[in-house]
Amino acid sequence: xxxxxxxxxxxxxxxxxxxxxxxxxxxxxxxxxxxxxxxxxxxxxxxxxxxxxxxxxxxxxxxxxxxxxxxxxxxxxxxxxxxxxxxxxxxxxx
Numbered sequence: 001x002x003x004x005x006x007x008x009x010x011x012x013x014x015x016x017x018x019x020x021x022x023x024x025x026x027x028x029x030x031x032x033x034x035x036x037x038x039x040x041x042x043x044x045x046x047x048x049x050x051x052x053x054x055x056x057x058x059x060x061x062x063x064x065x066x067x068x069x070x071x072x073x074x075x076x077x078x079x080x081x082x083x084x085x086x087x088x089x090x091x092x093x094x
Contacts, residue, residue, distance in 0.1 A: 004018065004056065005063075010045060012035060012043040012045065014043065016035060016036065017034065017036045018058060031051060031057075033062035034047050034048040
């Protein structure tokens with residue numbers, strides 16, 4: 001069996017855990033991944049609302065991350081240099 005690797009929680013950086021969910025009606029097992037925090041007041045990733053028939057599918061869904069939002073320098077600042085990152089307040093999300 002291939003080892004399942006789970007990325008850290010995208011919300012808090014904490015450990016992720018895979019849960020086996022036994023379906024009583026059909027007698028099958030489904031898999032869901034969430035943050036080990038288990039506290040919605042602390043982390044939004046504590047509970048996954050999606051379950052999968054295969055471990056690998058659950059891990060793949062959890063490990064998929066959205067690309068970071070593109071940022072564009074929106075102003076003229078003294079530290080901005082073309083092609084270099086700039087953390088000034090002149091940056092704005094598009």
